[in-house]
Amino acid sequence: MWRLHLHQHPRIPLDDIKGTHRTAEQIHQQATQDVYQYCRKHGLVQVWAYLWNRWYTPKQWILWARASCDAIPRTKTTMMVESTWAQMKRRDLHQFNRPRLDLLTHVVLVNLLPRVRRKMEYIQKKRRKGRPHPLAKWQETLKRDWQEMSKPDEWRLMSKELVCRKKGVSGQLKPHEKEERLTNIEAEKVRPKGSYHTNIDNMTCSCPSFTLSRWLLCKHLVRQVNEKTGNAPLNNLPFFRALRRNHYPPFYIIPGVHMAMPAEAGACPIDFEGPGDIQETRAQERQVSPVTSRFDHGNKSEPEDSEDRGFERSSPFCSEDEGENSERVSSDLISLISLICQN
Structure with a gap:
């Protein structure tokens, strides 16, 4: 049930006769009602109090539910960050308990950044030039x-x-x-x-x-x-x-x-790059729809040229900063990382 609440989205039709598209507010209300009815049926008073305060209240709902965003994200960035730190602790810091800050900085500069640099070069296809690149x-x-x-x-x-x-x-x-x-x-x-x-x-x-x-x-x-x-x-x-x-x-x-x-x-x-009519349609869809404006807290506007970039080319399991045409993955950044590793 919780997994279904996580993945529901206004752009995904329901399994009914008409293929109805629920709004973000309707998805939130129905998910909250499902959890409440389940806890009430089984007498789980404390569980309902925890789920409402930590997960299904509107302030917490927008932090984890996919329906609270107008776009459907490709990645779970929190899991990626946690995976990076887990690999670092098991690979580089497995012999240290609560390491000092200077040791942690040394490990990041000497061990972690060279691996990040090699990965960036591989994403940009700067390694093994002339050879066919296998699938990721x-x-x-x-x-x-x-x-x-x-x-x-x-x-x-x-x-x-x-x-x-x-x-x-x-x-x-x-x-x-x-x-x-x-x-x-x-x-x-x-x-x-x-x-x-x-x-x-x-x-x-x-x-x-x-x-x-x-x-x-x-x-x-x-x-x-x-x-x-x-x-x-x-x-x-x-x-x-x-x-x-x-x-x-x-x-x-x-x-x-x-x-x-x-x-x-x-x-x-x-x-x-899609045809012109698809580009115009997508540019209109990038505007936050009224059904999701209830969960839109803060300024989520994008740069003016973001609508002219066409369809994303980064992988479904990489953030936009790791894509082939990313502005942040540049030769200057790789040179900076190389300089830090050498020093």
Whole structure:
């Protein structure tokens, strides 16, 4: 339930007959009501007091709920920062308990910054020039998930059943766990297929998998894209290397769906500048809508030239500061880091 509240957004349709789009205020009210009814049903008075004061009050809601922002973010920056510090503590400071500030500064300058510099050079493709660059880790995962969602439902269920039976024979699954998984697979086989509002133009779908997806994708969208492009993305590495998720609909710009296919067979354009009408539509959508103005505290305006940058080219798992065309990832910054490391 909490996970669903986290991922709901006004731009994602609901799974109902009309494919309704709730406003940000309606999403907040419904989420609060769901939590309240659950706590009241189970007599969790203290849990409700904690959830309301720390999570669902309007001041706290805007800090974590995706519906409080007009755009759909690509990353969870808090997790990225925590991951950086966790790696630093386990890799460089594992022998020190509560290190002194001078030691911490030395570790950052000598150990951490050189790794950051190498990563920046790799993102800017300044390392190993002339050699083909492999897919990033998140691109490999996206490619694997795309291929998995492209398979027919019967194929996917058969694969799940085989994996479950193999783990049961090898002892990786306990007997009751194996029976439970096989029962769920059999129930999924006879479950009637749902009817969802799939919009390939905006790359949105009303199915629950789309709302909770890491990539904002589901099998319905993937299969429609494959059908319209003749299964071109399945074994096309340039397609996944150039694929980027946008903050606003359409969340993906697919060659052959939202723009003309490139003239060269098998090629995939790297520059995803949309046509003029899409640019104008997106410029209008970047304005904070009235339904989300209730949660808009402070000045969130962007520079005047932000609307002319087209669709974002940074990766779905990198912030805008780490993109290929980022203004902050520059040669001057890398030179500064190199100078600090040398000194």
